[in-house]
Amino acid sequence: AREQTPRPGDDVGVLTRLREAVDDVARHSPARMTLVVFASVVGIVTALLSLPIATSTGQRAPFADALFTATSAVCVTGLVTVDTATYWSPFGQVVILVGIQIGGLGVMTLASILGLAVSRRIGLTQKLLAAAETKTTRLGEVGSLLRAVLATIAVIEGALWIVLFPKYLLIGYPLGEALWHSLFQAISIFNNAGFIIEEGGLGQYAGDWWMVMPIIIGAFIGALGFPAILSISRNWRRPRQWSLHAKLTVATSTILWVVGTLAIGLLEWANPRSFGTLPAADRILNAMLAGMTPRSSGFSTVDIATMTESTWFIQDALMFVGGGSASTGGGIKVTTFAVMVLAILAEARGDPDIEAFGRRIAPTVLRLAVAVAFVGATLVGAGTLALLVLTDLHLDVVLFEVISAFATCGLSTGITANLPDSAKYVLSALMFTGRLGTMTMAAALALRDRRRVIRLPEERPTIG
Amino acid sequence: AREQTPRPGDDVGVLTRLREAVDDVARHSPARMTLVVFASVVGIVTALLSLPIATSTGQRAPFADALFTATSAVCVTGLVTVDTATYWSPFGQVVILVGIQIGGLGVMTLASILGLAVSRRIGLTQKLLAAAETKTTRLGEVGSLLRAVLATIAVIEGALWIVLFPKYLLIGYPLGEALWHSLFQAISIFNNAGFIIEEGGLGQYAGDWWMVMPIIIGAFIGALGFPAILSISRNWRRPRQWSLHAKLTVATSTILWVVGTLAIGLLEWANPRSFGTLPAADRILNAMLAGMTPRSSGFSTVDIATMTESTWFIQDALMFVGGGSASTGGGIKVTTFAVMVLAILAEARGDPDIEAFGRRIAPTVLRLAVAVAFVGATLVGAGTLALLVLTDLHLDVVLFEVISAFATCGLSTGITANLPDSAKYVLSALMFTGRLGTMTMAAALALRDRRRVIRLPEERPTIG
Ligand SMILES: [K+]
Ligand SMILES: [K+]
Numbered sequence: 050a051r052e053q054t055p056r057p058g059d060d061v062g063v064l065t066r067l068r069e070a071v072d073d074v075a076r077h078s079p080a081r082m083t084l085v086v087f088a089s090v091v092g093i094v095t096a097l098l099s100l101p102i103a104t105s106t107g108q109r110a111p112f113a114d115a116l117f118t119a120t121s122a123v124c125v126t127g128l129v130t131v132d133t134a135t136y137w138s139p140f141g142q143v144v145i146l147v148g149i150q151i152g153g154l155g156v157m158t159l160a161s162i163l164g165l166a167v168s169r170r171i172g173l174t175q176k177l178l179a180a181a182e183t184k185t186t187r188l189g190e191v192g193s194l195l196r197a198v199l200a201t202i203a204v205i206e207g208a209l210w211i212v213l214f215p216k217y218l219l220i221g222y223p224l225g226e227a228l229w230h231s232l233f234q235a236i237s238i239f240n241n242a243g244f245i246i247e248e249g250g251l252g253q254y255a256g257d258w259w260m261v262m263p264i265i266i267g268a269f270i271g272a273l274g275f276p277a278i279l280s281i282s283r284n285w286r287r288p289r290q291w292s293l294h295a296k297l298t299v300a301t302s303t304i305l306w307v308v309g310t311l312a313i314g315l316l317e318w319a320n321p322r323s324f325g326t327l328p329a330a331d332r333i334l335n336a337m338l339a340g341m342t343p344r345s346s347g348f349s350t351v352d353i354a355t356m357t358e359s360t361w362f363i364q365d366a367l368m369f370v371g372g373g374s375a376s377t378g379g380g381i382k383v384t385t386f387a388v389m390v391l392a393i394l395a396e397a398r399g400d401p402d403i404e405a406f407g408r409r410i411a412p413t414v415l416r417l418a419v420a421v422a423f424v425g426a427t428l429v430g431a432g433t434l435a436l437l438v439l440t441d442l443h444l445d446v447v448l449f450e451v452i453s454a455f456a457t458c459g460l461s462t463g464i465t466a467n468l469p470d471s472a473k474y475v476l477s478a479l480m481f482t483g484r485l486g487t488m489t490m491a492a493a494l495a496l497r498d499r500r501r502v503i504r505l506p507e508e509r510p511t512i513g
Numbered sequence: 514a515r516e517q518t519p520r521p522g523d524d525v526g527v528l529t530r531l532r533e534a535v536d537d538v539a540r541h542s543p544a545r546m547t548l549v550v551f552a553s554v555v556g557i558v559t560a561l562l563s564l565p566i567a568t569s570t571g572q573r574a575p576f577a578d579a580l581f582t583a584t585s586a587v588c589v590t591g592l593v594t595v596d597t598a599t600y601w602s603p604f605g606q607v608v609i610l611v612g613i614q615i616g617g618l619g620v621m622t623l624a625s626i627l628g629l630a631v632s633r634r635i636g637l638t639q640k641l642l643a644a645a646e647t648k649t650t651r652l653g654e655v656g657s658l659l660r661a662v663l664a665t666i667a668v669i670e671g672a673l674w675i676v677l678f679p680k681y682l683l684i685g686y687p688l689g690e691a692l693w694h695s696l697f698q699a700i701s702i703f704n705n706a707g708f709i710i711e712e713g714g715l716g717q718y719a720g721d722w723w724m725v726m727p728i729i730i731g732a733f734i735g736a737l738g739f740p741a742i743l744s745i746s747r748n749w750r751r752p753r754q755w756s757l758h759a760k761l762t763v764a765t766s767t768i769l770w771v772v773g774t775l776a777i778g779l780l781e782w783a784n785p786r787s788f789g790t791l792p793a794a795d796r797i798l799n800a801m802l803a804g805m806t807p808r809s810s811g812f813s814t815v816d817i818a819t820m821t822e823s824t825w826f827i828q829d830a831l832m833f834v835g836g837g838s839a840s841t842g843g844g845i846k847v848t849t850f851a852v853m854v855l856a857i858l859a860e861a862r863g864d865p866d867i868e869a870f871g872r873r874i875a876p877t878v879l880r881l882a883v884a885v886a887f888v889g890a891t892l893v894g895a896g897t898l899a900l901l902v903l904t905d906l907h908l909d910v911v912l913f914e915v916i917s918a919f920a921t922c923g924l925s926t927g928i929t930a931n932l933p934d935s936a937k938y939v940l941s942a943l944m945f946t947g948r949l950g951t952m953t954m955a956a957a958l959a960l961r962d963r964r965r966v967i968r969l970p971e972e973r974p975t976i977g
Contacts, residue, residue: 316902357901358901358907358908359898359901359902361908362894362897362898362901362908363898366894389883389887390887392880392883392884392887393883393884393887393888395880396880396881396883396884397884403880412876412877412879412880413876415876415879415880415883416856416859416860416867416876416879417860418883419853419856419857419860419879419882419883420856420857420860420861423853423854423856423857424857430826430830433826434823434826434827437821437822437823437826438780438823443822443907443908443909444822444825444826444907444908444909444912445907445908445909448908
């Protein structure tokens with residue numbers, strides 16, 4: 050650490066130089082760094098889950114299942130090829146929980162810091178890059194950002210833990226197990242992970258408001274995403290002061306929840322196989338959950354296989370839209386969806402600008418939205434085609450499974466466990482790409498970042 | 514006709530005044546006029562098909578089937594609830610053929626004149642509106658436009674008729690029937706109508722290049738659309754001189770055809786139920802047809818029901834994209850698809866502009882493309898949900914049928930005839946909307962055409 054002559058003000062400690070090296074990579078290709086970090090975390094979790102002590106039987110888990118579970122955990126998806134409650138040992142469950150928390154936290158910070166850099170949003174990124182370049186305010190800036198993220202996580206996961214702990218005591222768990230179960234559940238809920246360690250699943254809590262309401266509320270908040278939560282928490286009494294992003298995210302999330310709840314409630318109200326035999330209040334509770342969790346939480350008190358195909362199709366749409374930007378939710382994101390809807394309204398009205406909440410939205414934002422949605426649809430299409438070829442399953446269950454993986458939702462009609470390994474790898478790749486973000490993936494794989502100086506002459510092809 | 518004092522140069526004949534009245538409506542709401550004209554034509558054809566003489570048995574056709582067939586004919590779709598060859602009388606078949614030709618011709622002229630006005634393309638519309646306003650060059654302009662459309666139709670339908678007539682003679686049809694069958698087939702092919710009056714369907718011609726190649730070539734040209742055909746025919750030896758629209762249309766159509774042919778060819782090569790038992794050359798022919806006709810022709814020599822579900826899914830995608838703008842093809846149109854792909858490439862590369870063939874494409878074009886694609890996807894989604902609720906069919910066949918109707922393609926896995934009337938009405942509405950064009954429909958139904966003077970301040974929500 051003394052090979053170079055230190056310049057004035059240089060701190061030549063090893064940690065500082067490592068940090069500078071990482072910053073350098075992040076500045077030149079933040080997307081590629083995100084990709085590498087993510088893949089490494091998945092690799093480590095896969096390795097840990099491949100240890101014999103990770104399973105309850107002490108036998109080594111097959112590679113396809115270890116990789117699938119690791120990807121599902123780190124990408125906070127919740128799709129499982131083996132039952133989390135019975136297949137994995139306590140060690141394995143702790144590994145999964147840590148994977149979920151790293152995936153949720155890591156993606157939150159990386160996605161809000163690096164992901165925003167990819168999408169070229171002005172505020173935060175430029176501040177960060179400027180801080181990195183001047184090397185003076187950098188630590189302070191990054192530190193305060195991380196502190197805000199960590200505070201949010203601690204407050205909300207803590208609140209969920211406190212609410213759920215007495216519930217598990219009441220159910221009859223001993224103190225230690227109640228603490229463990231409520232902690233696992235709290236982390237899984239806020240990170241929209243969809244993993245559960247209840248033997249027999251959540252079906253036993255179908256009418257239990259104390260268990261279900263925390264899932265609904267925690268999933269809603271977790272799926273808002275860090276940029277929205279930060280803006281709201283700074284002005285939580287004055288919604289008019291929220292950023293456009295926060296307003297759009299809250300409004301769209303709420304509308305999708307209400308629409309999903311009403312639609313699924315109507316379609317399943319009289320279905321005796323799903324929740325049609327429960328008391329009316331519990332049917333409403335289950336409809337509220339079924340309308341919320343497709344947008345990436347993935348918890349379900351009702352076996353999806355018992356629902357109607359119409360409900361599946363509505364859930365397909367909700368899953369594809371997903372959660373908020375830089376959230377623990379997946380999909381193409383609610384703002385992407387909202388911007389496209391606003392563009393269509395502007396087009397139909399003949400307005401020159403796309404507008405929302407008294408602001409206009411730049412055409413370049415629409416272009417990014419189109420790219421995200423279109424690439425997402427293409428990935429879902431390619432994944433669906435792959436599973437149709439690799440299995441003899443039909444489109445209804447295949448499309449549901451593929452969108453669930455891409456949107457890191459984790460709901461399933463029940464086909465996951467019996468898929469061939471090849472299909473498990475396809476779904477793993479979808480979860481990974483879906484969690485990383487399609488455009489981050491595209492930027493990470495891009496071979497060049499061409500920028501033209503000369504603008505070409507304009508010509509308008511006919512559309513539609 | 515003498516109530517007003519004629520101004521100098523005024524022609525006060527009844528026809529002129531009627532033309533002025535129509536022009537006035539067209540100028541103020543061309544979309545609404547298109548809607549009304551189209552609905553009227555469908556209504557008249559429905560009424561004619563409801564006459565007892567329209568069926569071969571002399572019994573009045575049920576309303577749902579008359580409406581469905583009329584919509585399918587006028588919207589050049591080709592989905593049928595009853596067998597065209599056997600259910601309808603010669604009178605009924607003539608009505609259907611006239612409906613196809615009006616639908617194809619009418620939509621060609623109306624879509625190229627009014628549809629372009631809706632999409633606010635500069636060249637043609639402004640010329641037309643200017644001509645209408647000055648009332649001097651109007652007739653000349655419109656006349657030359659119509660003459661070009663009519664010449665195109667006459668040349669291509671005539672060529673198809675001449676090629677197919679001896680074929681039908683060789684098959685063994687008497688002179689009159691050979692003339693009629695080849696005429697029907699020629700009109701059905703060029704208008705991408707997908708209707709056939711061969712008893713037993715096209716399956717008997719699965720290895721017949723003389724019958725299949727005219728379908729492939731005629732469908733390709735018909736699906737290019739009038740603006741592209743006009744630009745190409747003016748400079749057919751100098752592709753560099755073609756309009757950007759023509760270049761994009763030809764390039765995208767060709768790429769989609771090749772990709773579709775290869776994919777379907779591979780998936781069905783060894784499928785004995787579809788064309789896997791034919792000689793290799795005939796398998797290639799059938800793959801070429803199966804790769805072309807989903808983009809809205811709708812002819813098939815192979816029963817779709819015998820193909821793999823993977824093939825259905827590829828055809829779903831091809832049908833959704835559809836043909837060229839202002840063509841006899843449906844779907845969201847190839848240029849819509851191309852502009853979105855180009856936008857994604859620009860986004861991934863970090864280019865400020867969307868570019869193609871040495872031209873840049875304005876952001877407002879992308880906005881229109883997004884609107885068309887997104888509204889199309891929404892309509893397909895709504896139609897699919899409706900059919901899932903109304904029938905107990907599964908997603909694979911329902912999605913195929915709904916996209917086929919929306920994209921006025923006409924391919925079917927075989928469920929059309931057994932659908933309940935409610936589902937037939939849903940598909941009729943989809944065919945109508947799909948043929949009219951989603952944005953024309955939106956503009957026709959729009960209650961206001963708001964235009965702001967003040968621009969709002971800009972703010973960028975996070976996307977993806
Ligand atoms: K999830
Ligand atoms: K057709």
